[in-house]
Amino acid sequence: MGLFSSLIRRKFKNVAGKRYERILKEYKEFLLTEEEMVLPEIKSILMPLDRFINEVPAEVYDTLSAYKEAKILLVYIIDAQVFHMIEHTLGRKASEDFRKNEERYGMTLLEKIASTFEELDMSTQLRLFFGDKSEDVIKLSEKHDMLVLSKAYGSEITKTHPLSPIVLKIVQHVDIPIIIY
Amino acid sequence: MNQEAIAIAVFLFTYGLVVSERIHRAVAAMLGASVILFLRIVPWEKVPEYLDLDTLFLLMGMMIIVNTARNSGLFEYVAIKTAKLARGSPIRVLLLFSVVTAIVSSVLDNVTTVLLLTPMLIYISRLMDLNPIPFLLSEIFASNIGGTATLIGDPPNIMIGSAANLSFNEFLVNMGPIAAVDLIATILIIYFAYNNALKVTPKKKVMIKQTLRGLNEKAAIRDIRLFRKSIAIIVFVVALFFFHDKLGIEPAVVALLGASLILLWTREDPEGIFEKIEWPALFFFGGLFIIVGALEETGTIAKVAEWVLTHVHTQGQALLAITWFSAFSSAIVDNIPLTAAMIPLIKHMSTSMDIYPLWWALSLGACLGGNGTAIGASANVVVIGIAEREGIRITFGDFLKVGMVIMVITVAIGVGILWIRYIGW
Numbered sequence: 001m002g003l004f005s006s007l008i009r010r011k012f013k014n015v016a017g018k019r020y021e022r023i024l025k026e027y028k029e030f031l032l033t034e035e036e037m038v039l040p041e042i043k044s045i046l047m048p049l050d051r052f053i054n055e056v057p058a059e060v061y062d063t064l065s066a067y068k069e070a071k072i073l074l075v076y077i078i079d080a081q082v083f084h085m086i087e088h089t090l091g092r093k094a095s096e097d098f099r100k101n102e103e104r105y106g107m108t109l110l111e112k113i114a115s116t117f118e119e120l121d122m123s124t125q126l127r128l129f130f131g132d133k134s135e136d137v138i139k140l141s142e143k144h145d146m147l148v149l150s151k152a153y154g155s156e157i158t159k160t161h162p163l164s165p166i167v168l169k170i171v172q173h174v175d176i177p178i179i180i181y
Numbered sequence: 182m183n184q185e186a187i188a189i190a191v192f193l194f195t196y197g198l199v200v201s202e203r204i205h206r207a208v209a210a211m212l213g214a215s216v217i218l219f220l221r222i223v224p225w226e227k228v229p230e231y232l233d234l235d236t237l238f239l240l241m242g243m244m245i246i247v248n249t250a251r252n253s254g255l256f257e258y259v260a261i262k263t264a265k266l267a268r269g270s271p272i273r274v275l276l277l278f279s280v281v282t283a284i285v286s287s288v289l290d291n292v293t294t295v296l297l298l299t300p301m302l303i304y305i306s307r308l309m310d311l312n313p314i315p316f317l318l319s320e321i322f323a324s325n326i327g328g329t330a331t332l333i334g335d336p337p338n339i340m341i342g343s344a345a346n347l348s349f350n351e352f353l354v355n356m357g358p359i360a361a362v363d364l365i366a367t368i369l370i371i372y373f374a375y376n377n378a379l380k381v382t383p384k385k386k387v388m389i390k391q392t393l394r395g396l397n398e399k400a401a402i403r404d405i406r407l408f409r410k411s412i413a414i415i416v417f418v419v420a421l422f423f424f425h426d427k428l429g430i431e432p433a434v435v436a437l438l439g440a441s442l443i444l445l446w447t448r449e450d451p452e453g454i455f456e457k458i459e460w461p462a463l464f465f466f467g468g469l470f471i472i473v474g475a476l477e478e479t480g481t482i483a484k485v486a487e488w489v490l491t492h493v494h495t496q497g498q499a500l501l502a503i504t505w506f507s508a509f510s511s512a513i514v515d516n517i518p519l520t521a522a523m524i525p526l527i528k529h530m531s532t533s534m535d536i537y538p539l540w541w542a543l544s545l546g547a548c549l550g551g552n553g554t555a556i557g558a559s560a561n562v563v564v565i566g567i568a569e570r571e572g573i574r575i576t577f578g579d580f581l582k583v584g585m586v587i588m589v590i591t592v593a594i595g596v597g598i599l600w601i602r603y604i605g606w
Contacts, residue, residue, distance in 0.1 A: 004577035010202040012566025
């Protein structure tokens with residue numbers, strides 16, 4: 001049977017050559033892939049935030065409003081490593097000031113975004129904690145159906161690069177659908 | 182070693198290389214032809230006599246037309262339109278794709294047809310969440326059956342038409358009804374053989390219809406002006422084939438005229454189109470004509486014909502022998518070299534009987550014999566190859582079980598029709 005299989009493969013290569021590859025490429029322009037054919041069911045959405053995000057564009061609210069039934073978890077993550085570095089280098093007072101500023105900014109941002117979602121009749125949960133901006137998001141995403149990320153999440157580097165390295169790392173490790181704004 | 186023995190050795194060696202596919206069949210044929218010419222078994226002056234230019238130019242002209250039309254997205258449009266017409270019903274998919282494949286194959290070459298329709302068929306069977314094998318098998322058989330129907334449908338028919346001076350209409354009248362009955366029989370066999378695998382739930386059907394509705398066949402059209410012009414030229418060429426014998430022009434001239442007109446009218450880059458001509462196929466044909474010419478030149482064909490005539494005495498016996506021999510041989514080896522060898526043999530038989538029905542017997546066996554095994558025809562190899570790349574395994578044994586049944590039944594139907602028409606009750 002192996003003899004015939006290899007014979008068929010050789011014949012296919014000789015008869016169809018690269019023509020099939022070209023045809024397939026042309027088809028892919030208007031046919032959905034197998035994964036795209038199945039619409040994922042979205043029941044919970046994870047939306048990480050931090051101090052590099054000032055606001056969420058209106059298009060993101062529009063897109064997410066299509067998932068009315070989904071619960072949105074808004075998480076503001078304060079970089080624990082940065083907090084400890086400030087504490088070790090600038091002292092406890094400076095680190096406490098950093099914590100207070102972060103918590104104040106974080107809560108304001110979370111409440112602002114949550115109120116917009118409430119106007120769209122979508123339920124939200126808010127969390128603010130110290131942690132690792134990439135590892136904690138990757139871990140949390142395992143319990144959610146969709147991840148919504150800002151290009152600037154975790155870094156100001158987007159002034160010179162299209163995506164922050166934290167976003168790149170998360171994208172490489174997460175299996176669920178991601179919306180990047 | 183005498184020239185006859187060398188010619189036979191080159192013929193068999195080339196056949197072996199073509200069957201094994203260890204080297205490209207075009208290279209094998211060119212190598213054999215080069216040896217024949219180098220040893221002067223066929224003198225250089227006689228090359229134009231053996232090189233069947235009618236076949237070569239007809240193939241070339243049709244390749245130019247098809248490749249120009251392909252740039253417009255015409256064939257993808259047909260595939261999507263067919264899928265949408267099926268409206269999520271497996272039976273309709275089986276029926277429509279088989280009929281469309283047969284019709285397109287009767288005008289264009291089978292490989293191009295299945296190359297363009299198979300990705301769509303796999304997509305739609307996956308959408309229906311059904312085993313794609315019955316649909317793919319049906320497409321293969323329909324392609325080979327459709328090719329049998331016309332002069333331009335399959336290379337053996339082109340070769341037979343050129344050698345015996347048979348017109349497009351003669352092919353349509355003699356082979357068309359056989360192809361139509363065979364297609365119906367094949368679809369019924371596939372339907373009953375895979376009945377349980379052709380069912381979807383009503384809920385699933387609604388979902389499939391919705392997804393198919395989302396497909397936009399117009400999005401497949403890459404150039405609307407080229408699309409319209411291509412359809413016009415294909416219709417014109419097919420219409421001209423109906424009248425070529427009345428106008429006294431060869432089918433090859435019709436194809437070349439169509440090729441020139443489509444290039445002139447569409448202003449497509451001729452260099453790009455000429456590059457897409459399947460030169461390996463044309464060199465394969467050219468090489469084979471020389472190798473078989475060597476068998477004629479050395480008298481081998483005449484001797485085989487004499488031997489055949491000592492065993493086959495009547496037209497009926499010849500009809501049966503040629504049909505079944507060419508059918509079973511085509512199931513194992515390429516039908517092009519087989520037809521190339523059978524044509525001079527049948528011509529030699531004209532000394533003792535009317536060979537007109539024998540051309541149809543050869544066409545029937547050579548074209549439909551390809552359905553017998555997975556390697557019997559190029560369309561089989563292409564569909565099985567595509568399926569394998571998409572993770573669908575059709576083994577040689579799996580194909581043989583269905584293919585042999587289809588081949589025997591369709592050839593038997595064809596023989597029956599030819600027998601009634603030419604031999605009588």
